[in-house]
Amino acid sequence: MSILKVGVIGTGGIAGLHLQAYADNPRVQIVAVADMNAQRAQSVADQWGAARAYSDPAELLADPEVQAVSICTWNNTHAQFAIEAIKAGKHVLVEKPMSRTYAEAQELESVVDAHDRVLQVGFVRxxxxxxxxxxxxxxxxxxxxxxxxKASVIRRMGNPGGWFADKEIAGGGPLIDIGVHVIDLAWYLMGSPRAVSVSANSYSKLGNRSHITTMPRYKVADYDPTKNTVEDMVNAVIRFDNGASLLVDASYSLHAVEDSLAVSVFGDKGGAELEPSLRIATEKHQTVLNVTPQLSSSTFNLTDGFSTEIENFVGTCLGEAESVAPAWHGAEIMKILDAVYESAALGREVTLSSP
Ligand SMILES: NC(=O)c1ccc[n+]([C@@H]2O[C@H](COP(=O)([O-])OP(=O)(O)OC[C@H]3O[C@@H](n4cnc5c(N)ncnc54)[C@H](O)[C@@H]3O)[C@@H](O)[C@H]2O)c1
Known part of the structure; x- marks a missing residue:
């Protein structure tokens, strides 16, 4: 049996789910981890049985035993580390978003095109x-x-603070952090059409709502309520070259009555709600039918998502599978996200050119 030797760069929150899925995969050996927080890197290496813990990702990329890496750092280093990894001969699974901007994504995509290495984007859903x-x-x-x-992800007071609230590091707020998941799902299910225009709005009316004390909230380790440079919410209409359209909204802060996540697609023979749980609408014999596929989980399942994502990545690296989320998909999504921010800043629709 072929074994893939992997390293993980960035050993914070999401890295734990990559490491769990790698550890559960019989064709994987975890050999190294890296984090600028050396203590965290060492304790994660100890937890998952990695032989080496580095405080500098460059050292992990120079490790000849490492064949493939997961990049689980902040958004500002996704494209940079992915480019360095590909050039060092490693296969790469890069967390979402692929980069902070479309320009960074294009640079990474061109490096991927010039090398015989796998680049998979972490569209786990x-x-x-x-x-x-x-x-x-x-x-x-x-x-x-x-x-x-339609793609919607609404958090009422879901700004995690720390680097997530720092536009320079994250590239933006709820759109690039959580909106990216639902936009990607809708776009993937629509058949990955090319976006031709975007009309969007961005609002920063409520801030991070740090004064609210009656509800629990997720806070990153270095949470500081005084620091927040990202938007509260965005909405957008995206038009595609095949005439299809996608309606989006995403928020960290909004006076909504509940948090929600919804993705729906509508075709000329049937429609479907993917989230909050899978249901398909169609018609037969002059009758409207709602069909509910019977699954062990009809909504997004974190463990299943990560183990299947890692299996797809490992299979692709070993030359036995095709990646479900190749580099150009990540770049197309970044093109859409960039256009949403640009349209909102300009206060008008923006048109997009084909590659
Ligand atoms: N797929 C998903 O559902 C999902 C969920 C959460 C987060 N994410 C993504 O995963 C990434 C990490 O998020 P997180 O919640 O784990 O953040 P985190 O802050 O918990 O962990 C990030 C880790 O990267 C390290 N790091 C950052 N920059 C580094 C650098 N230049 N060199 C070395 N180490 C560096 C930090 O020290 C930290 O340990 C983000 O891009 C986020 O968007 C994806």
Whole structure:
């Protein structure tokens, strides 16, 4: 059996889910981790049995035993470390978003194109059973031509603070952090069409709502309520070259009555709600049908998502599978996100050119 020797760069929150999925995969050996927080790197290496812990990712990339890496650092180093890793001969699974900007994504994509290495983008929600099943229905033509989709992720007081609230490091707020997941899901299910125009709005009316004391909130380790340079919420209409359109909203702070996450696609033969849970709408014999696929989890399942994502990455690195989320998908999504921010800043629709 072929074994893939992996390293993980960035050993914070999300790295734990990569490491768990690698540890559970019989074709993987975790050999090294790296984090600028040397103590964290060492304790994570000890926890997962990695032989080496580095405080500088460059040292991990120079480690000849490492064949593939997960990049789980802050958004500002995704493209940089991915480029360095590809050039060092490693396969790469880079966390979402692929980069902070479309320009960074294009640079990374061109390096990937020039090298014989795998670059997979960490669009983990694509790998969950609800999405896999719906995608197989769509690929078989069950929904017909998809011409409309909606993607929404609303947090009422969900600004995590720290680097997530720092535009320079994160590249933006709820759009690039959580909106990216639902936009990607809708775009993937729509068949990955090219975006041609975007009209968007961005609002920063409420701030991080740090004065609210009656509800729990997730805070990063270096949470500081006085620091926040990202938007509260965005909305957008995205038009595609096949005439389809996607309606989006994403918030960290909003006077909504509850948090929510919803992704729906609508075709000329049927429609589907992927989130909050998978249901398919269609018609047969002059009758409207709602069909509920029976899955062990009808909504996004974190463990299933990460283990299937890592299995797809490992299989692709070993030359036995095709990546579900290649570099150009990550770059197309960054093009859309950039255009949302640009349209909102200009206060008008922006048009996009084909590559
Ligand atoms: N797929 C998902 O569902 C999902 C969920 C959460 C986070 N993420 C993504 O994962 C990434 C990390 O998020 P997190 O929540 O784990 O953050 P985190 O702050 O918990 O962990 C990031 C780690 O990277 C390290 N790091 C940052 N810059 C570094 C550098 N230049 N060199 C070495 N180490 C560096 C930090 O010290 C930290 O330990 C982000 O890009 C985020 O968008 C994805």
């Amino acid at each position: 694509r790998h969950s059973a609800n999405c896999r099943v719906l995608k197989s229905f769509i690929d078989e033509g069950e929904l017909g031509e998809i011409y409309y989709a």
